[in-house]
Amino acid sequence: MPPARSRRGGAGRPATGGRGRWGGGAAAAPDDPDDYEACREAALRLLDAAPRSSGALRERLVAKGYTEATAAAVVDRLAEVSLLDDRAYAESVVRQCAARMLGRRATMVELTRKGVARTLAEEVAEEAAQAGVFEDAAWELGRKVAARTRGLDSAVRKRRLWSAGARKGHGPDVLREVAQVLIDGDGTFDD
Numbered sequence: 001m002p003p004a005r006s007r008r009g010g011a012g013r014p015a016t017g018g019r020g021r022w023g024g025g026a027a028a029a030p031d032d033p034d035d036y037e038a039c040r041e042a043a044l045r046l047l048d049a050a051p052r053s054s055g056a057l058r059e060r061l062v063a064k065g066y067t068e069a070t071a072a073a074v075v076d077r078l079a080e081v082s083l084l085d086d087r088a089y090a091e092s093v094v095r096q097c098a099a100r101m102l103g104r105r106a107t108m109v110e111l112t113r114k115g116v117a118r119t120l121a122e123e124v125a126e127e128a129a130q131a132g133v134f135e136d137a138a139w140e141l142g143r144k145v146a147a148r149t150r151g152l153d154s155a156v157r158k159r160r161l162w163s164a165g166a167r168k169g170h171g172p173d174v175l176r177e178v179a180q181v182l183i184d185g186d187g188t189f190d191d
Contacts, residue, residue, distance in 0.1 A: 029065035039066045039074045047078070053089050054079055056115030090116045090124040094133065101141040104134045106169025138170045142178035157183045 030038050039061055046052060046060055054075045061071035078084040090111055097107040104125055111121035128134060145164050149157040158179050165175040 033065055033067045034070050035066075036070055036073060039070045040077070042066070043071075043074050043078060044083075047083065051089055051092065052084075053086050053115040053117075054084050055086075055117060057084065059115060086116060086120055087124065089114075090120055094124055094128045098128070098133045098137050100168075101137045101144075102134075102168050103138060103165070103170035103174075104129055105171070107134070109169070134170070135174055137168075138165060138174040138178055141165060141168060141170070142175075142182045146182040154183055 030042075032038070042064055043057060043061055046057060052060070057078075058068075058071045058075045061074065062068055066074075075084065079086070093111055093114055093116070094107055097110055102110070107128070108121055108125055111125065112118060116124075141164055142161060145161045146157065149160050152160075161179055161183065162175055165178075
């Protein structure tokens with residue numbers, strides 16, 4: 001009979017119980033769910049690992065076993081001392097989305113998924129739209145699709161552009177304009 005395999009797949013290795021080599025997995029619940037100092041330390045560790053919105057941080061603290069009131073008090077204090085800035089976080093998420101060539105719709109999904117309040121997400125997305133961030137992302141996506149599909153039938157090229165644009169959350173107006181210039185035109189676009 002072969003030796004037992006752990007979750008990590010190695011023969012003879014002991015199973016880690018979900019905590020993994022780096023201490024990941026479910027942590028034990030706190031001794032006192034109302035312990036403000038322990039909750040603050042947990043919040044600082046979470047923020048040290050990755051930037052987060054106040055909503056996402058609050059959710060993580062509650063998931064760790066702290067009460068809603070304690071988690072809210074810690075998050076409010078971190079925001080008060082500028083260790084947590086939802087606007088700056090939302091703006092960084094928008095920049096990341098633009099780098100991935102996402103449109104406004106997909107960026108809104110990403111912002112809300114990351115715990116940014118809906119009103120702030122809409123405000124930051126509107127500012128980015130006014131600055132042309134999403135339009136630039138659509139043009140960049142269009143250039144990549146046009147280059148990748150060069151030599152194919154025009155209908156196929158348009159279909160691929162529309163598919164990619166829809167998956168990335170771009171609107172039909174900008175996709176129509178990009179298709180007209182990059183595919184219906186001569187296929188080149190100079191900035």
